[in-house]
Amino acid sequence: xxxxxxxxxxxxxxxxxxxxxxxxxxxxxxxxxxxxxxxxxxxxxxxxxxxxxxxxxxxxxxxxxxxxxxxxxxxxxxxxxxxxxxxxxxxxxxx
Numbered sequence: 001x002x003x004x005x006x007x008x009x010x011x012x013x014x015x016x017x018x019x020x021x022x023x024x025x026x027x028x029x030x031x032x033x034x035x036x037x038x039x040x041x042x043x044x045x046x047x048x049x050x051x052x053x054x055x056x057x058x059x060x061x062x063x064x065x066x067x068x069x070x071x072x073x074x075x076x077x078x079x080x081x082x083x084x085x086x087x088x089x090x091x092x093x094x095x
Contacts, residue, residue, distance in 0.1 A: 004056060025078040
């Protein structure tokens with residue numbers, strides 16, 4: 001299992017619109033082959049900062065089954081307009 005961690009900064013004042021858009025976009029993400037779970041969290045001290053946590057079978061499942069497909073285009077089209085800069089995305093494994 002691989003954990004994708006995405007740090008997402010949202011344009012100030014558009015946080016609730018982002019949350020609503022994520023509600024629609026999540027279905028696209030979790031229906032991807034190899035996606036085990038997805039959870040979005042919101043900063044307490046920084047309410048315009050969100051952290052997306054996605055469990056994948058493998059890095060390849062994320063890159064090939066999601067990022068390289070129309071799923072990603074749809075996903076990004078829904079939530080991307082609210083980004084304040086590009087998200088920082090990294091993959092992690094258990095130790």
